[in-house]
Amino acid sequence: MTGVRVAGVGLTRFGAHDGRTGRDLFAEAALAALDDAGVDGDDVEHLNYGNFMGALAERQGHQAPVMTEAAGLRCAGTRYEEACASAGVAVREAVRAIRSGENDVMLAGGMERMTNLSTAEVTESLAVAADELFEVRAGVTFPGAYALMARAYFDEYGGGREDLAHVAVKNHANAVPNEYAQYQREISVEQALDSPEVASPLHLFDACPITDGASALVLVSEEFAAEHDLDASVAITGTGQGGDRAALQDRADMARTPAATDAAEEAYADAGVTSDDVEVAEVHDCFTIAEVMALEALGFFEPGEGIGAARRGDTTRDGDLPVNLSGGLKAKGHPVGATGGSQIAELTRLLRGDHPNSDAVADATVGLAHNAGGTVASAVVHVLEVAE
Amino acid sequence: MSESDPDVPANTGYDEWADALADDGYYVECANGHGSLPPRRVCPECGSTDLSEATLPETGTVATFSEIHVAPSGFGVEPPYVTAVVDFGPVRITGIVRDVAGDEVAIGDPMRPDVETNGATGNRLIVFRPA
Numbered sequence: 001m002t003g004v005r006v007a008g009v010g011l012t013r014f015g016a017h018d019g020r021t022g023r024d025l026f027a028e029a030a031l032a033a034l035d036d037a038g039v040d041g042d043d044v045e046h047l048n049y050g051n052f053m054g055a056l057a058e059r060q061g062h063q064a065p066v067m068t069e070a071a072g073l074r075c076a077g078t079r080y081e082e083a084c085a086s087a088g089v090a091v092r093e094a095v096r097a098i099r100s101g102e103n104d105v106m107l108a109g110g111m112e113r114m115t116n117l118s119t120a121e122v123t124e125s126l127a128v129a130a131d132e133l134f135e136v137r138a139g140v141t142f143p144g145a146y147a148l149m150a151r152a153y154f155d156e157y158g159g160g161r162e163d164l165a166h167v168a169v170k171n172h173a174n175a176v177p178n179e180y181a182q183y184q185r186e187i188s189v190e191q192a193l194d195s196p197e198v199a200s201p202l203h204l205f206d207a208c209p210i211t212d213g214a215s216a217l218v219l220v221s222e223e224f225a226a227e228h229d230l231d232a233s234v235a236i237t238g239t240g241q242g243g244d245r246a247a248l249q250d251r252a253d254m255a256r257t258p259a260a261t262d263a264a265e266e267a268y269a270d271a272g273v274t275s276d277d278v279e280v281a282e283v284h285d286c287f288t289i290a291e292v293m294a295l296e297a298l299g300f301f302e303p304g305e306g307i308g309a310a311r312r313g314d315t316t317r318d319g320d321l322p323v324n325l326s327g328g329l330k331a332k333g334h335p336v337g338a339t340g341g342s343q344i345a346e347l348t349r350l351l352r353g354d355h356p357n358s359d360a361v362a363d364a365t366v367g368l369a370h371n372a373g374g375t376v377a378s379a380v381v382h383v384l385e386v387a388e
Numbered sequence: 389m390s391e392s393d394p395d396v397p398a399n400t401g402y403d404e405w406a407d408a409l410a411d412d413g414y415y416v417e418c419a420n421g422h423g424s425l426p427p428r429r430v431c432p433e434c435g436s437t438d439l440s441e442a443t444l445p446e447t448g449t450v451a452t453f454s455e456i457h458v459a460p461s462g463f464g465v466e467p468p469y470v471t472a473v474v475d476f477g478p479v480r481i482t483g484i485v486r487d488v489a490g491d492e493v494a495i496g497d498p499m500r501p502d503v504e505t506n507g508a509t510g511n512r513l514i515v516f517r518p519a
Contacts, residue, residue, distance in 0.1 A: 124460035133402050134425065137511050138482040139456060139463065139471045147454035148473060155452070155495050200455040200490065245432065249473045249480040250424070254452055 003222040004098045005232035005387065008037025009345035014213035014333030015182040016115040022051075022058050022214075023070035026111040029214035029338075030071035033107065033345075037218035038230060044218070045103045047077030048094040050086030050110025051337035053125045057113045071216075073107065081337075083129035084286060086110055087215060088340025088371030088380030092239045094219050095382075104224040109216035112335035122210050126336070129374040131247035143207055145248060145375045146287040147199035152254035153289060154201070159307030161201055164288035165192035166310040168205050168330055171285060174317060175327025177356035180342075182209055182333030206288040211333035215341030217348075234348045238273065238383030240266025246377045257376035260297035264370070264381045268299075271383035275299030278383075279364035280350055281321065282343040284372040285328040294370050295323065298381070317360040325350055325357040340371035340380060347384050401426040406512035409501040413444035415479045423478025447519035448476035450497045455490035464508025474499050474516055483514030 010032030012025050026049075034041055047068045055061040064077035080090040087110030094108040114122055126142040127135075135145065154160060169189055175181035192205035225232040242262030248254050268274055275298060283298070285291035295306035300321055301314075309315045315323035326332045326346035329339060347367040349355035361367075365386040372379045405426045408414055416424045418431035419438035430437055453472035459465065470485040470493055481501060485493055499516035506513040 118461065119458065120461035123458055124462070127460055133427075135482055137506070137509075138514050139459070139465055139469055139484050140482060141456055141458060141460060143458065144454050144456045144471050147456075148452045148471070151454060151495070152452040196457070197455070198457055200457075202454075247482070249482045250432070254473070 001099045002101065003387070004095050004236045005220050005222060005225045005230070006217055006234045006236060006344065006348045006384070007039055007220045007225060007230050007232040008033045008035070008218040009348050010036060010216040011180045011342055011345050012214045013180050014211050014335060017212040022054060022060065022111050022113045023066055025113070025212060025214040026067045026109070026216070027070040029109060029216040030107060033109070033216035033218045039105060039218050039220070041072050042074060043105045044073050044075055044107045045105050046075055046097065047071065047073055048080060048090040048106060048108040049077055050080050050090040050340060052081055052083055052086050052112060053128070053336065054113070056125045057117055067111065071107065082378045083373035084284070084334070084336045085340055085371045085373030085378050085380050086337040087342070089241065091217060091341055091344055091382065092241060092380050095236050095239050098219060098221050104221045106219045107216060108219055109214065109341035110337040111214035112337040113212045114210045114335060115212050119210070134247045134249060141199060143199040143202055143287065146289055147202045148248055149254055149293065149375060150201055150289040153293065153307070156255045157304035157307060161193060161203070162189065163307045163311050164206055164292070165189045167285065167288040167291050168192045170310045170316050171324045171328040171330040174325050174357060175331035178327050178332060181327040181331055182211055183327070183331045202287060202289070208286045208329040208334040211335045213333060213335035213338050213342070215338040215345050217341055217344060233386055233388055234351050235385050235387040236382055237385045238267035238271025240264060240270060240381045242266070242379045244377045246374065248375055255293070256303070257293045257297045257372070257379065259376050260294055260370060260372060260379040260381065263379040264298045267381040267383050271385065273366055273383060277366045278321065278368045279366050280325065280347070280361040281323050281368040281370065282326060282328070282347050283323055283370040284339070285324060285330050286334055288330065290372065291323065291328065294372070298368065298370055317357060322360050325355070325360055343369040343371060344382060344384065351384060351386050403512055406503050406514060409514065410503045413501055414441040415444050415476070417442040417478065425479055425481065442478070445476050447498045447500050448474040448481070450493060450495050450499060451475040451480060452495060453485065453493050462508055464506040465513070472499070472516060474501070481514060483516050486515045487517050
């Protein structure tokens, strides 16, 4: 089995891109990734592309051939849809294709356009990721679903809104120097606490924003990297995926995300590492409570301990385990179908040393990316390591 | 759909099940005692296809809830409204809380299920009222 290297990464700035099409956004990220890799588009053998709500947002289904064309590739493509984990699973399947020997060069990533819709329309489109019969018809919105989890967490383990506010404050602080981030500005605990209530107990500053953006990665086999003398120092050494019941009501514990635990255990075993080896992580903080539950599911903290991690400073840039140095979904933005690829792009930059926050993890050699779909009914985890 | 066997829940039975909540509600029970909600052909816990209807307890208790302030467009229920997951023992059900204000709902409150029609969508709307 061959190893997989990240040869290049490309991102658009995340935010509102008025008047631009999804295909234009993805083309920008794809061309940047190819340029970063020093790989010709003609060498790409397949596009693995993540997108969630394009059929609603742009009336464009069947996006893989559209995006293959937009990126100037002359190969086939496949769209992967797993709600907010769409790009994560697209990357995972690319890793598996390269490891199998089927392909040597893959482009993987994703795109989402969201700001061209009204807030109510986005709320409706995102709700499609929940269980239609048992949740959507019962008025569960996406913030509402995470609010149900947050209240269940507080009831079971304690903690409260102020703890969550520290997660938001941390991730905003991390986003300040990141040129791709939607919000390059700090916020205070008081601002977070005083923001309008969206779905009790969650307020506006507990939620990631509505975002347009695209991500792309050039993934290659070790042999291809060596033959073409590519500067590809970061390897994807572990991949894992977990699943759970779609509806929250059907989970044994609404304050836990076992799909992420399953994905992490598979990825750790695949890479031959443990949670103790991870030195920097990008986790799926679509809501502040999501980061808390991820930290526990991934094995970084015991149940009930994750809620205080940001407040204690454990996960801040100066802490033992910096989390979401990109700004996370919370401040960097969350174009849902692009997010999983973006996390790996950011982690690659952090490990290569060319991220504005790389100095916070200057000696790090092991990183983890955690991408979740829906209320973590699906989860994809990747382990990245500095290979040379 | 198993019209030939009245003991087996119909696979298309969501509306039928929702309507039943207003009277004697039911859930689906497999041969190994696992509870789930219809429509269902297979028990998601153990894979058993030996399913039958069991009577839902008359009241459940709030397991978690949220007062929603931003609703989808055209949903038909104006925010703010309270969505709750209510625990009935073998199964939990999600619905909208009626007859009690958002700041007066608490985990553990007893609720009984009911059904309304969402005028905007024509779909059944599962609701809970204080028991």
